[in-house]
Amino acid sequence: xxxxxxxxxxxxxxxxxxxxxxxxxxxxxxxxxxxxxxxxxxxxxxxxxxxxxxxxxxxxxxxxxxxxxxxxxxxxxxxxxxxxxxxxxxxxxxxxxxxxxxxxxxxxxxxxxxx
Amino acid sequence: xxxxxxxxxxxxxxxxxxxxxxxxxxxxxxxxxxxxxxxxxxxxxxxxxxxxxxxxxxxxxxxxxxxxxxxxxxxxxxxxxxxxxxxxxxxxxxxxxxxxxxxxxxxxx
Numbered sequence: 001x002x003x004x005x006x007x008x009x010x011x012x013x014x015x016x017x018x019x020x021x022x023x024x025x026x027x028x029x030x031x032x033x034x035x036x037x038x039x040x041x042x043x044x045x046x047x048x049x050x051x052x053x054x055x056x057x058x059x060x061x062x063x064x065x066x067x068x069x070x071x072x073x074x075x076x077x078x079x080x081x082x083x084x085x086x087x088x089x090x091x092x093x094x095x096x097x098x099x100x101x102x103x104x105x106x107x108x109x110x111x112x113x114x115x
Numbered sequence: 116x117x118x119x120x121x122x123x124x125x126x127x128x129x130x131x132x133x134x135x136x137x138x139x140x141x142x143x144x145x146x147x148x149x150x151x152x153x154x155x156x157x158x159x160x161x162x163x164x165x166x167x168x169x170x171x172x173x174x175x176x177x178x179x180x181x182x183x184x185x186x187x188x189x190x191x192x193x194x195x196x197x198x199x200x201x202x203x204x205x206x207x208x209x210x211x212x213x214x215x216x217x218x219x220x221x222x223x224x
Contacts, residue, residue, distance in 0.1 A: 042214035100145025
């Protein structure tokens with residue numbers, strides 16, 4: 001199993017450009033999520049999905065869109081990139097059990113710089 | 116706002132010593148999870164403790180949870196150089212996992 005994969009690993013954008021960060025998992029997890037990590041901080045939740053066709057906002061959703069058309073894929077779209085979106089982005093997936101979210105499996109991250 | 120806050124922010128210990136870090140969280144949780152992150156890498160899950168559990172062990176790791184104080188601790192015994200990393204706690208509430216800012220642990224040879 002490849003686990004959680006993310007592409008690209010690195011990306012440089014100019015202010016105002018749009019792009020999509022890709023995330024895929026092969027573990028048949030119903031739950032997928034996107035986080036951003038800024039220097040000296042923990043991860044902040046951007047959006048999450050509990051299954052195909054179901055998405056919801058996290059802590060910092062502004063400027064980002066998501067969709068989930070399949071169980072495997074959960075792309076994150078930056079609509080009009082801003083320097084404040086310079087960060088490292090992590091995708092994660094997990095099962096959801098009766099006692100809440102299970103352990104998260106993280107991708108390797110995408111390092112995004114917006115000039 | 117972030118759910119968990121770790122203390123201390125940074126910790127430097129000698130190989131073979133124990134490392135203890137604490138986490139406080141703000142709202143009710145279903146479970147609390149601990150993760151490790153090596154520099155520039157993705158997070159790796161270490162241990163999950165449910166809200167109805169008080170203590171859990173996994174290898175050299177021991178986690179405690181006190182829901183009345185909204186706090187948890189992670190103990191790493193007999194530390195090794197490979198334990199050098201950042202450690203994060205994360206509170207799970209419904210479908211959201213909220214992370215603290217982390218504790219950076221340096222293990223000196």
